[in-house]
Amino acid sequence: MPVNSTADSEPSSAETSDGATLPINECFYSLQGEGTLAGVPSVFVRTSGCNLRCWFCDSYHTSWEPTHGQLGIDDVVAEVESHEEADHVVLTGGEPLIHEQSVDLLERLDELGYHTTVETNGTVYRDAPIDLASISPKLASSTPTETRDPKGDGEWAERHDERRIDIDTLADLVDAYDSQLKFVVTGEDDLPEIENLLDRVRNATSTTVRDSAVLLMPEGVTREQLDVSRNAVAELAMEYGYRYTPRLHVDLWNDAPGT
Numbered sequence: 001m002p003v004n005s006t007a008d009s010e011p012s013s014a015e016t017s018d019g020a021t022l023p024i025n026e027c028f029y030s031l032q033g034e035g036t037l038a039g040v041p042s043v044f045v046r047t048s049g050c051n052l053r054c055w056f057c058d059s060y061h062t063s064w065e066p067t068h069g070q071l072g073i074d075d076v077v078a079e080v081e082s083h084e085e086a087d088h089v090v091l092t093g094g095e096p097l098i099h100e101q102s103v104d105l106l107e108r109l110d111e112l113g114y115h116t117t118v119e120t121n122g123t124v125y126r127d128a129p130i131d132l133a134s135i136s137p138k139l140a141s142s143t144p145t146e147t148r149d150p151k152g153d154g155e156w157a158e159r160h161d162e163r164r165i166d167i168d169t170l171a172d173l174v175d176a177y178d179s180q181l182k183f184v185v186t187g188e189d190d191l192p193e194i195e196n197l198l199d200r201v202r203n204a205t206s207t208t209v210r211d212s213a214v215l216l217m218p219e220g221v222t223r224e225q226l227d228v229s230r231n232a233v234a235e236l237a238m239e240y241g242y243r244y245t246p247r248l249h250v251d252l253w254n255d256a257p258g259t
Contacts (some may be wrong), residue, residue: 001116005021009095011159013042014181020061020072020073020104021070021072021073021101022070022071022073022076022101022102023047023048023066023068023070023099024045024047024048024061024069024070024071025046025047025048025061026257026258027045027076027079028044028258028259029041029042029043029083029085029086030042030044030091030258031249032088032117033248033252033259034134035117035134035180035182036180036215036245037088037117038241038245038246040088041086042088042090042091043089044090045076045091046092047091047092047095047096047102048062048066048067048094049062049066049098050062050063050066050093050094050095050121050225052118052138052157052160052163053159054138054142054144055142055144055149057150058061058141059094061063061147061215063093063094063147064150065179066075066094068185070138072075073104079243080109080114087113087189088115088116089109089114089117090116090118091118092118094118095121095123095124096119096120097118097120097126098130102128103127106118106170107129107193107223109129110129115131115132116132117130117131117132118133118134119134119170119242120134120135120146120167122162122169122170122173123164123165123166123169123210124169125176127176131178132178132179132180133173133177133178133180133252134179135174135179135181136183137165137192138160138164138184138238139183139184139193140161140188141186141189141190142164143161144156144157144160145157150250167200167201168204170204171201171204171224173226174201175205175207175245180213181213181214181215182199182215182217183214183215183217184218184219185219185229185236186219187232191240194216211240211241211242212243213243214242215242215244215249216237216245218230220245220250221247221250221255222250222254226247226251230246236255
């Protein structure tokens with residue numbers, strides 16, 4: 001994968017006569033590259049389809065031009081189990097929680113004893129067995145304005161900006177799961193928005209959101225791009241007392257697929 005098909009960009013409940021299926025863009029075994037579990041061997045299950053369109057999306061073929069194969073939950077689980085070295089699974093996308101069948105997959109993986117991380121933009125809540133909710137709220141700098149839209153027309157700008165932050169959903173996710181709040185930082189101008197957003201989340205949740213659970217990650221999908229941004233973002237993390245997270249997979253394998 002990917003294959004030449006398309007995936008929905010809205011919450012879905014696709015099912016075939018053989019049972020629940022998911023639009024899968026790719027499955028692969030690698031190291032977790034981001035967040036508090038960076039460096040942990042993990043199986044990545046990448047669903048296709050997203051309700052947002054970040055201009056810097058590092059999974060273009062799950063959002064801007066979504067491609068996938070429609071796989072049954074049994075097939076996905078079998079692929080995960082084929083990687084006997086790993087007991088961590090990362091469900092990512094796109095936005096995996098737009099698909100109801102992601103809950104079915106997470107329940108199966110939980111029954112089998114896997115630790116599950118879900119990478120989510122924080123706009124959709126699902127009741128599922130999730131060990132770590134890796135929540136990446138999208139800042140204003142993610143909006144695909146006409147000058148930084150991969151397709152060059154700015155068609156998604158208004159829709160993306162209206163959808164990108166949902167405080168109630170963010171609070172539900174933080175209250176329900178062990179979580180980390182991971183922000184893609186494009187520059188120093190992002191920090192006031194991050195500070196404001198954290199205040200709003202902290203006021204809405206009953207769970208204490210510690211600064212150590214707030215991660216700043218440099219924007220960039222190649223080593224060359226990270227070379228430009230990583231030191232500045234690390235300095236911002238130290239200045240504000242947050243945690244810096246690398247993009248380890250980019251440092252190791254650049255922008256190679258399946259990493």
